[in-house]
Amino acid sequence: MVAPPHNELKTTEQMMSYWLLAESEQLGLTDITNAASVLGDDSISFATGSWEKSGLCCGRDCSRWLSSLALIRSLWITIGEVQRKMKVTVDFEECLKDSPRFRATIEEVEGDVGELESKLDKLVKLCIGMIDAGKAYNTANRQFVSGIRELAQHSTKDEVIESSLTKFAESLQEMINYHTILFDQAQRSIKSQLQTFVKDDLRKFKDAKKQFDKVSEEKETALGKNAQAPRNKQHEMEEATNILTATRKCFRHIALDYVLQINVLQSKRRFEILKSMLSFMYAHLTFFHQGYDLFSELQPLMNLLGGQLDQLVVDAAKEKRDMEQKHSTIQQKDFSNDDTKLEYNVDTDNGIAMEGYLFKRASNAFKTWNRRWFSIQNDQLVYQKKFKDIPTVVVEDLRLCTVKQCEDIERRFCFEVVSPTKSCMMQADSEKLRLAWIKAVQSSIATAFREKGEDAEKLDRKSSTSTGSLDSGGEVKEKSLKGDGALQRVLAIPGNGSCCDCGQAEPRWASINLGITLCIECSGIHRSLGVHFSKVRSLTLDSWEPELLKLMCELGNGVINQIYEAQREELCFKKPQPGDPRQEIEAYIRAKYVDKRFVRKQSAEEQRSKVIALSKKEKRLSSSTEHLPPRPPPPTPRLRPASSASVRSADSGIQNSADGSREMLASTPSNNSLSEAELPEPPIPPFPLPRSDSSVFLEPGECSPGLQLYWASYARSLPDMAEAFAHGADVNWVNVDDQNRTPLVQAVQGGSLVTCEFLLQNGANVNQQDIRGRGPLHHATILGHTGQVCLFLKRGASQNAVDIDSKSPLSIAVNAANADIVTLLRLAKMNEEMREAEGPYGQTGDETYQDIFRDFSQMASDDPDKLNRFQPYDSPGE
16 A cells, blocks of 8 residues: 555544555455454554544543553453464264263363453453543543633634634534543443443353253262162162263253353354444544544445444354254253163264273272273274373274173173283163173174275275174164265266366265265355255265165266256356365356256247157056056146056166256166166056056147156156256146146156155155145055155155045055055154154154164165055046
8 A cells, every 4th residue: 555645644533544554455454353353453552642643632641541542452462362262162962972072172161261251351440441531531621621712712802813712612522522422432332241241141151160060060979879889779779870860861951051051152252342342443433533534444344344243143143043953952862862872883084983981990909990981993992081191992902802791790781891811891871881882892893803804895884784793784774874885876976076066076065955966165155055955965974865875876966067057168157166266166156056047948849849758758657557448548648657667767777868868877887876776567456557648739838847847757857857947847836737746746656766855855845735635645655655655754744634535644555455554654653642742852753663764764775676565546436
């Protein structure tokens, strides 16, 4: 910034404006928070210097004023340092574990909050001193102005002196008024707001800390008593167990509240302090009066800072709502069982397969028991007392160990890990936890043997965990949907090896309703679009349901980019590259998915041809029923479930797509592709099926993206469905010419679980009924599609809804003697009744219910032949 001529800087405000702008330009400040902290401090310092030079200060009162401002400036820098240190966020999951890491984090946060409180208290006291000094300065200044007025009255004979002194006195009086307003604003913005923050928010934090410390001590006492309860005294055992259960629940509740209070405080402190300082700076803007060059040039920056403050308030409120929702969800999950949830997971990023507290018997002469934090990691069993301690290795190599239960000692829930050189006796808090630890050690031993024998098997957890160490086949299959298993299968699809939007290699995120892979930066932008545009999920951190994994393998970056980037090159729009500025990438993604700027617009004739091609495909899918007695066709061609091998090819065959966009999946290796047939070849039913053998004649005006989605849903053509969505198709579009049916009902008739999942991920209404009062659950039950019934029940389908014949899905399944569907419906109804009886804080679902639905979902994706039974869609008499 080039300095203007010295004679142009005639006022204090002009000098201050130029200095502040020069400082901000020299420092290259782009972050508004940093700019506020730096420019705010220096502006105070400069203002004090300006007042000295301009002669606005007088005597001892002015010195007190300048001294107060200097102390505030130094303290404000100290508070900024405290703020930069206080960036610790306590995780709810660590809170539930009550791990040493959690305790260390809590200790660090408490120390930082105490330091911040002391600095804020000191700042408030200094502000009070500054205001008192300012009031004394105003009193002296008023006396000075009164003396000027008296001098003006004495100079009535000299009109020039009288008028000048009178005008000077009025100006100085106005300056006194501005000072009064400034001090009043300082009191309201700095003193009152920060005092409120210290008294209210920090006091809540202290109260929560006291409760947390108290319940922590009670929990430790209860754990000790429970561990010391003798086996042969039933009454003492039950009493100790009950006390431990109640204390643990109370601890979890208070600990979660404490963590929530910490996170809310950490979020709120930023904008509280910044808001106070910004109000103070606006008071200075008013004080130096409008029109002066300094604040005229500085005002855009301050307005921008004010806008960011508003956004901080909005973001803080949103974060608070999200944390409260997560707090409620975790609290409900946590109270579903009395025992702390432990799960053996070999796929964790930190290499820890399982961890938790156990009592360990010492090897000294007294055989004392000490509670330690144990973990299974890197084929070793280790423990530690505190998070900062170096873990002590109990077993160097799990392959050389065995584990067994110990029933011959006085303590309960004990087990022993035996190695060739030593043994270690441990005690769990319950029988369930003891069995979990024994199973985890056994599984780790088996995994260690497999990994040493063949490292290549690490890429496929489905095969590496299929030994006897894990008894449940359902658990083995479930693990194949986590971590590297899902990642390898999704990335094997052509085009998925790089980010769909910027081309970054090795993406680790996905948009499940679009069917694409994303890098971490693009995934963040997709999240900001909202779930109605893109639903983001991690390929490595999240669990993947079988049907969702198959959906990802049916689409891919290549298919979606053919649709959403069809006209990008014609429009000469550059695709972003890795490393480009975030603003450019975000603008491109919004243009691509929100504005759909690059989607090729279809003419009426092209859309008509597309719909006709899909409806002709429906004729091919229904050709296997021609040997059955015909029945008159409906007003428009109705898509019906097929009963031949040609139906199977609709999900697994690539060439059936109307536009050939699925041919790119043909090169996918068979071991990675999940696009297999979802329906078996059913037996010939003993009754006529409706058929669609009439030609399709549609006027161009009758064609729409919704109709294309309608036909594509039955034809199992996910690329055509994605194209319809790109052209604005309503996922709940109703075909008034075909009994008010929706694309989801057509997907049920087509028999494709993946198609149903695609529609549901894009917002399909699982309870929308047709003209006969039948929803998707009715149709799936009538057709005997067990996998779809399971999917709809998981997505909240109402099983109490009845059609115009007063038939519910359960009554239809009972009449058809479909045992699998009857079991699912009754189990879901029982689970719903249990949840209603237990209230909002009850269990989220019975374990048996969850296991059965997980097994059915897995079977529907891997072995549909065992589930699907052909059922009549309409009775012959209809």
